[in-house]
Amino acid sequence: MTNTAELLKGAAELFPGEVVTRAHVRHLDLPQDAGRFALITLDNGLDHTKPTTFGPASLANLNAAIDQVEKEAADGEITGVGITGKPFIFAVGADLKGVELLKRHEDALAIGKGGHDVFKRLSTLAVPTFAYYNGAAMGGGVEVGLHCAYRTVSAALPAFSLPEVFLGLVPGWGGCTLLPNLIGADRAVSVIIENSLNQNKQLKGEQVYELGIADAIFEGADFLEQSLIWTAAVLKGEIEVVRPEIDRGDAWHEAVVRGRAIADGKVHGAAPAAYRALEIIDAARNGDLALGYEAEEKALADLIMGSELRSGIYAFNLVQKRAKRPAGAPDKSLARPVSKVGVVGAGLMASQLALLFARRLEVPVVLTDIDQERVDKGVGYVHGEIDKLLLKGRINQDKANRLKAAVTGSLDKAAAFSDADFVIEAVFEEIGVKQQVFAEVEAVVPEHAILATNTSSLSVSEMASQLKHPERVVGFHFFNPVAILPLLEIVRGEKTDDASLATAFGVAKKLKKTAVLVKDAPAFVVNRILTRFMGEIQNVIDEGTPVDVAERAVEPLGLPMSPLVLLELVGPAIGLHVSETLHGAFPDRFTVSENLKRVVDAGKRGFYVHDSGKPELDPEVAALLQQGDTVLTEEQVRARVLDAVAQEIGLMLEEGVVAEAQDIDLCLITGAGWPFHLGGITPYLDREGVSERVNGKTFLAQGVASVPA
Numbered sequence: 001m002t003n004t005a006e007l008l009k010g011a012a013e014l015f016p017g018e019v020v021t022r023a024h025v026r027h028l029d030l031p032q033d034a035g036r037f038a039l040i041t042l043d044n045g046l047d048h049t050k051p052t053t054f055g056p057a058s059l060a061n062l063n064a065a066i067d068q069v070e071k072e073a074a075d076g077e078i079t080g081v082g083i084t085g086k087p088f089i090f091a092v093g094a095d096l097k098g099v100e101l102l103k104r105h106e107d108a109l110a111i112g113k114g115g116h117d118v119f120k121r122l123s124t125l126a127v128p129t130f131a132y133y134n135g136a137a138m139g140g141g142v143e144v145g146l147h148c149a150y151r152t153v154s155a156a157l158p159a160f161s162l163p164e165v166f167l168g169l170v171p172g173w174g175g176c177t178l179l180p181n182l183i184g185a186d187r188a189v190s191v192i193i194e195n196s197l198n199q200n201k202q203l204k205g206e207q208v209y210e211l212g213i214a215d216a217i218f219e220g221a222d223f224l225e226q227s228l229i230w231t232a233a234v235l236k237g238e239i240e241v242v243r244p245e246i247d248r249g250d251a252w253h254e255a256v257v258r259g260r261a262i263a264d265g266k267v268h269g270a271a272p273a274a275y276r277a278l279e280i281i282d283a284a285r286n287g288d289l290a291l292g293y294e295a296e297e298k299a300l301a302d303l304i305m306g307s308e309l310r311s312g313i314y315a316f317n318l319v320q321k322r323a324k325r326p327a328g329a330p331d332k333s334l335a336r337p338v339s340k341v342g343v344v345g346a347g348l349m350a351s352q353l354a355l356l357f358a359r360r361l362e363v364p365v366v367l368t369d370i371d372q373e374r375v376d377k378g379v380g381y382v383h384g385e386i387d388k389l390l391l392k393g394r395i396n397q398d399k400a401n402r403l404k405a406a407v408t409g410s411l412d413k414a415a416a417f418s419d420a421d422f423v424i425e426a427v428f429e430e431i432g433v434k435q436q437v438f439a440e441v442e443a444v445v446p447e448h449a450i451l452a453t454n455t456s457s458l459s460v461s462e463m464a465s466q467l468k469h470p471e472r473v474v475g476f477h478f479f480n481p482v483a484i485l486p487l488l489e490i491v492r493g494e495k496t497d498d499a500s501l502a503t504a505f506g507v508a509k510k511l512k513k514t515a516v517l518v519k520d521a522p523a524f525v526v527n528r529i530l531t532r533f534m535g536e537i538q539n540v541i542d543e544g545t546p547v548d549v550a551e552r553a554v555e556p557l558g559l560p561m562s563p564l565v566l567l568e569l570v571g572p573a574i575g576l577h578v579s580e581t582l583h584g585a586f587p588d589r590f591t592v593s594e595n596l597k598r599v600v601d602a603g604k605r606g607f608y609v610h611d612s613g614k615p616e617l618d619p620e621v622a623a624l625l626q627q628g629d630t631v632l633t634e635e636q637v638r639a640r641v642l643d644a645v646a647q648e649i650g651l652m653l654e655e656g657v658v659a660e661a662q663d664i665d666l667c668l669i670t671g672a673g674w675p676f677h678l679g680g681i682t683p684y685l686d687r688e689g690v691s692e693r694v695n696g697k698t699f700l701a702q703g704v705a706s707v708p709a
Helices: 002-013 056-074 096-101 105-123 140-146 175-183 185-197 205-210 223-235 250-267 273-286 289-304 307-320 348-361 372-391 397-406 413-417 431-442 460-464 498-510 526-543 547-553 563-570 572-585 594-601 619-624 634-655 661-672 682-687 690-695
Strands: 022-029 036-043 080-085 089-091 129-133 136-138 150-154 216-218 341-344 365-368 407-410 422-425 450-453 473-478 487-492 514-519
Touching: 002 056, 002 105, 022 056, 036 056, 056 105, 080 089, 080 140, 080 223, 089 140, 096 105, 096 307, 105 140, 105 289, 129 140, 129 223, 136 140, 140 175, 150 205, 150 223, 175 185, 175 273, 175 289, 185 250, 185 273, 205 216, 216 223, 250 273, 273 289, 289 307, 307 661, 307 682, 341 348, 341 413, 341 431, 348 365, 348 372, 348 397, 348 407, 348 473, 348 498, 365 372, 365 413, 372 397, 372 407, 397 407, 407 413, 413 431, 422 431, 431 450, 431 460, 450 460, 450 498, 460 473, 473 498, 487 498, 487 661, 498 514, 514 661, 526 547, 526 563, 526 572, 526 594, 526 634, 526 661, 547 563, 547 634, 563 572, 572 594, 594 619, 634 661, 634 682, 634 690, 661 682, 682 690
Parallel strands: 036 080, 080 129, 089 136, 129 150, 150 216, 341 365, 341 422, 365 407, 422 450, 450 473, 487 514
Antiparallel strands: 022 036, 473 487
8 A cells, every 4th residue: 555655645744733643453352252353543642622633644544554454354363343533532534724735736636535545445354344433423534434334323422424515525535425325315415415504514323323324323331332242243143234225216316406406595506515516426326436436536626726615614714713712802811700690671682682691601680671561571581482492302490490590570770780790781773772771770780790782783982972981881792593693793882991891702702602803883894794785785776677686696605595585584674774874874885775765664574475485576565666777787786796895894994893804704604694615705705806806905815715825
């Protein structure tokens, strides 16, 4: 295997910073006199918080271990070979830090070839091979096991996936070829395409077994011991593993068609990875593994050198790394403890906040409102949601009782908030109303209490301007639905002090939210960009472009929903209110659509009816629209929308609304669900030449979300 060893040695030189995984071989005597067995354990020497990965040197180590067991098998010294991982981790695939550094197609090809050359040796040994999925297994970790003859899985395994398509790759070390030939094309499409594009959904041990990926499942406590007993029975012929016949006819074709429909629905043809994966699955129907591996290597190399993967890795790094160290956040030692939370308001948003604070902080939370009926409704909502969590088995009865006891309501702010450390308002989005609320709250809370506002577009400084202690007011803007969207825009007012800001960031961390520090500028980050984006769509409709043309124009962005479906979700009245706020601040760039006003005045909840299951323009809305006679093509609409967004982001960065373009992308990914394959928005604008055209420069340096120079 010198060729493979040389290939990996060359690749390792390109990646000096690899966290190297060792492949330890130990021998043991199987139960029931089933013979001497070689067990390979993958371990990078670090604890479970640093999962085991495969870079070139790691693959070389596994290759050397296989050299050893191959000889032992050929010499009749062993009856079988197993592979497993360190505690809690099997292996989580290729080391992406190395992939980022690659600049040449042939180097990318070597990565695909290196993985195949090592892994497929497991399927050609003179003795049976077994993979024991003891812990988290993703990507190449899943694939190394697919090359074995048999697999067991731990019932305690928390995460198992082939996430490559989510990042802009294909499972390129056997996944696209072997999985459909093991469990059938339809199930393989679910794992490789559907789960990946569904925010990288993970499988648990039980599901891995039910899908037929694993041949046996054992409890986590004695997983390896039970797996070895089972292995002995298989080797002695006492257990015969029977797998179902694979349907290679119409069912295979239908599975690929279903996969394309899923990809179209999620990325609208805008990202190539899912389609490349489906091509390989389609070609794997005849079971020709060599042909499949070759197609995987080519797809892998093409995608590694493409922009989607670079944007995907950039987005992954934002969410995994930058999100954990928010730019501009004060020293966390300044943060004050929070042992009681007050919520002003008891509507839907306020109730969602109360539930989140109670669950994550595990402290008393009290809601107030203007009458007892509203308070009761808010508290009732929270208690109802806790009952749902109990019903789903997400919490036990004791926890449910404690959470319910923690969330109460009161009409008396003085009694409710006199010992609160953190009070957040979620009342009507009108500056006068919010100023009055804060004046009332300031009069009754302790001196150290933080006053937070969930405003989506109003000035935090103006809200605090009439208070005795404006330094303790901070913007704390959540996104709806609160339980799902991770972003929390933390807004520093003109007078907000470091201790208040540090406390806000400390609370955000306990809430498990992605906190981004933003300047007190109109509509902050997400709503400002979305309003400019939506405003331009609205403008072209008002000028005369048909609604369906305007909507289709931005499909190539692969956004989670079309602009007008998003407007429906936000609510036309709120959309109109934010556009009016921004028009007041920036009248030259933000318009207020007369057509949108008509829709709101008519009490319509959106532009569409959904009677047929898919959105169709509401005839009543169509009758309300008054349009000009300027009709643009999809390309013209898209150019106008993207130019507007690029201009707005450029201005926001000049104003210092956030520290860097990276924070804009982090906000759009975690607060508006913008796709990983775009990297948010700025890599896409750079790639399409929009940034240069509008601002005369790119947002990001070469190599940040693109192939290095």
